[in-house]
Amino acid sequence: MKINYKYRPIYISIILSIGILIGGFLNFSNQNQFSDVNNSKAKLNKLIDFINNEYVDELNTDSIVNRTVDNILSQLDPHSVYIPASEQEEVAQNMKGDFVGIGVRFYLYKDTVAVVESMANGPSAKAGIKAGDRILYADDVRLFGRKLPTDSLFSKFKGAEGSQVVLTVYRKSEKKKINFIIKRGVVPLKSVDVGLMLNASTAYIKINRFAETTYEEFKSNLIRLKKHGAKTLVIDLRDNGGGYMEEAIEIADELLANRKLIVFTKNKKGKIDKTYATERGDFESGNLFVLINENTASASEILAGAVQDNDRGTIVGRRSFGKGLVQREIDFDDGSAVRLTVARYYTPTGRSIQKPYVKGEEQYFKESEARFKNGELYDKECIEVDDSLKFKTPKGKIVYGGGGIVPDIFVPLEFEHADEATLYLMESGIVGNFVFEQLDKKRNTFKGLSFEQFLKKMNATDEYFNVFDKFLSKHIPGIQLEKGKSVVKRHLNAEFAKQLYGEKAYYDILLKNDVMIKTILAKK
Structure with missing residues (x-):
């Protein structure tokens, strides 16, 4: 198969969440054993003090220390990392599963905070703030026309639970300003995007990361879908970069029979810790499929590996990222x-x-990009496996170590419909921003439409495809959309549906033509 690689991916939004294992502080209790390390630490401290006290120019010692830590960790492995204080709070919050705030998803549009969505049952939704509203003031602080960074805007919306903020909003559809008194509350950050029925007996659950609440979200969706008749379960781990290892293990426990090995770890001293499934489990029988791709990493690979190695289900998609280190x-x-x-x-x-x-780190992360060049995202025969790292499952299936999980059923990128740059572009943030701007101009044209009427309206015209094509030609030259027209229109329709009707509507549109889903349903 000849593949045109003229256009390299522009919007490759590979979110590689580094796997996190909650632990305590490292325990260096034997001081004699680490005498050389202590001598090195003393040398480093003495140098920093010397620079701080005597260097001819004023400088920020903290920045020197931070760079030193970065340099030390860069000598280890790509996943041993330093997180500055300025980033740590956001990282920790993303994994926590909720935050205290006003509950809006916003877009900085023409130097104004535009509300894309008031989160369901959140403080803003309860107060009456709608998509398309412009937030002009938070209390007496002006938010428009100032090019405020996103973290500054977040700080105006966050606060102690129960605290109040007065928002001055301009509602474009009514051409008037409205004041809202918002009482800040706990707003969930979903790690399970959606749980729905693909047909009368097949359930689908999409997990975007493994955060503190992922297992609870998964379990509640699973129980609900079983009540709707689910006999087959599809777990979508595509583009899931990982997170908390424990959450993935808890989900694996729901799928595997008692005493089945889920995962084991080995440290530098050779200590092995094994984790087994328990007696509990709400889906230990029934057809099981797990979707993976080149961006599936870390905790996601633990779950997929446990399913594959226990012959519990079928792994569908493309080779996963290949991150088997614990932090x-x-x-x-x-x-x-x-x-x-x-x-x-x-x-x-x-x-x-x-x-x-x-x-080195640069080549390590570029390896994912290299998969476009060697053709393995389009042809299973191009996947390079190491025969010396061959293993057998209990039923005799051959699996390989050394670089990600190779799926049982390979599904290529939709290359016949669109090039890789277009595919990744359509899953990037630029699509959401474009759709918001279009809705902002013509929101009333969708007012009162049922979902079915909306679909009929969108499928009857190429209007938004043509506008999007012109929009991209100005901002990202070289992207050719015509070849992938059906893919582009599907993603545009899905994003319109998401902003108008919610997350489920988004997946209802995308999954109907999803190649991996079609492959699974055809196998049943």
Whole structure:
């Protein structure tokens, strides 16, 4: 198969959430054993003090320390990282599963805070704030025309639970200003995007990351879908970069029979910790499919590996990222943190799926991009496997270690309909922003339409495809949409549906023509 690689992916939004294993501080209790380390630390501290006290120019010592920590960690592996205090709060909040705020998703449009969505049952939705509203003031602080950074805007909306903020809003549809008194509350950050029925007996659950509440979200969706008749379960882990290992293990426990091995870890001293499934489990029988792709990593690979190695279900898609390292976090008094790799994890058959990183961090992360060039995203025969890392499942199926999880059923990118740049572009934030701007101009034309009427309206015209094509030609030259017209229109329609009708409507549109979903339904 000849593939045109003229256009490299522009919007490759590969969110590689580094796997997090909650732990305590590293325990260096034997001081004699680490005398050389202590000498090095003393040298480093003496140098920093010397610079701080005697250097001819004023400088920020903290920045030197931060760069030093970064340089030290860069000598280890790509997943041992330093997180500055300025980023740590946002990272921790993303994994927490909720935050205290007003509950809006916004877009900074022409230097004005425009509401894309008031989160269901959140403080703003309850107060009456609608999509398309412009937030002009938070209390007496002007938010428009100032080019405020996003973190500054968030700080105006967050606060203590129960605290109040007065928002001055301009409602374009009514051409008037309205004041809202918002009482800040706990707003959930969903890690399970949706749980729905694909047909009378097939359930679908999409997990976007493994946060503190992921297992609870998964379990509640699973129970609800079983009541609707689910006999087959599809778990979508595409583009899920991982997160908390424990959450993935809890979900695996729902799928595997008692005493089945889920995962084991091994540290530098050779200590092995094994984790087994328990007696509980709400879906230990029934057809099971797990969707993965080149951006599926870390905790997601633990779940997929447990399913594959126990012959419990079928892995569908493309080879996963290949991250088999476990991190422990140590927090510092200034709010920063270090995540250090402390062990490797192994799937039940004993394979490590960690891809090599001996060529350095840059080459390590570029490996994912290289899969476009070598053709493996389009042809299973192009996947390179190491025969020396061959393992067998209990039923005799051959699986491989050394670089991600190879699916049981390979599904290529939709190359016949669109090039890779277009595919990744349509899953990027630019589509959401474009759709918001279009709705902002013509929101009333959709007012009162049922979902079915909306679909009929969108499918009857190429209006938004043509506008989007012109929009991209100005901002991203070289993108050719015509070849992938059906894919582009589907994603545009889905994003319109999401902003008008919610998350479920978005997936209702996308999944009907999803190649992996079609493959699964055809197999049943």
